[in-house]
Amino acid sequence: MPQKQTGDYIVNSCTMYIKPEEYGNRLFSVIGEVEDEILSPLKPFSIIQKSCAYYGVDYEGRRKGTRLLIDYSRKLPIVIEPINNIYTFCTASPESPKCIWFFAEHIKDYRRVxxxxxxxxxxxxxxxxxxxSYNTFNTQMLRTSYLQMKLMQRVEFSKKQLAFMLHGTKPSKASESNELYLNERK
Incomplete structure (x- = not known):
């Protein structure tokens, strides 16, 4: 059993996973952090929803945004907080009592057991x-990586557009002087 307990947990840059744990007839969450394991009386999906809201966007908005970016509809990875690179993916339907949430930034490797x-x-x-299953985990990792890539492409494209609008195009400079050609015309 985890050493720490909390009733109010928000996903952060130290969160590695959130897994369901049954205690009696209730479903709790065991939250794996870099230095700790924490027990919460909230269900994993409730923590994900609450964390999205904490960072300013509701879960449904994040879900819709993901669907638009990567064109999938089931078990979608979610961007909880893009500035700190907090992306999560689920291993089953989010409402399922067996669903585990992983945070891609912390995963170094994974293997079939x-x-x-x-x-x-x-x-x-x-x-x-x-x-x-390894296949489910691998598929979800790939989807999350794809979502990260698509979002970064959009951010980079926006930066380039902004730079163009602020600075316009700069004239290219020739590698040789135009004096030679001006003298020939005289």
Missing amino acids: SARETLVIFRHNQTHIFPV
């Missing part, structure tokens, strides 16, 4: 075995 289990190696060399 069995047909229904994957070993996840986090950046700080912590390892955990999770009850999710």
Whole structure:
């Protein structure tokens, strides 16, 4: 059982995963952070929704934005907070009591353990075995990477547009002087 407990948790740059845990007849969340494991009485999906709202956009808005960017409709990765690179993906339907949420920034590697289990190696060399198939985990990692790439492309394109609007085009300079050609015309 995790050492720390909280009733109010917001995803942050230290969050590595949020997994469901049954205690009696209630579903709680075990939150893996870089230095800690925390128990929350909230369901994993509630923490994700609350965290999106905390950073200024509701979950549905994030979900719709993802769908527009990467053109998928199921088990969508979510950008919780793009400035700090907080992207998450789910391993099942978000409302499912078996759904685990992973935060891509912390994942160093992952390997198949069995047909229904994957070993996840986090950046700080912590390892955990999770009850999710390797294929599901790999697909979700790829979708999350694709979402990150598409969002970065849009940001870069916007930066280039802004630079063009502020500075316009600059005339190109020839590598040789035009004096030679001006003298020939005389």
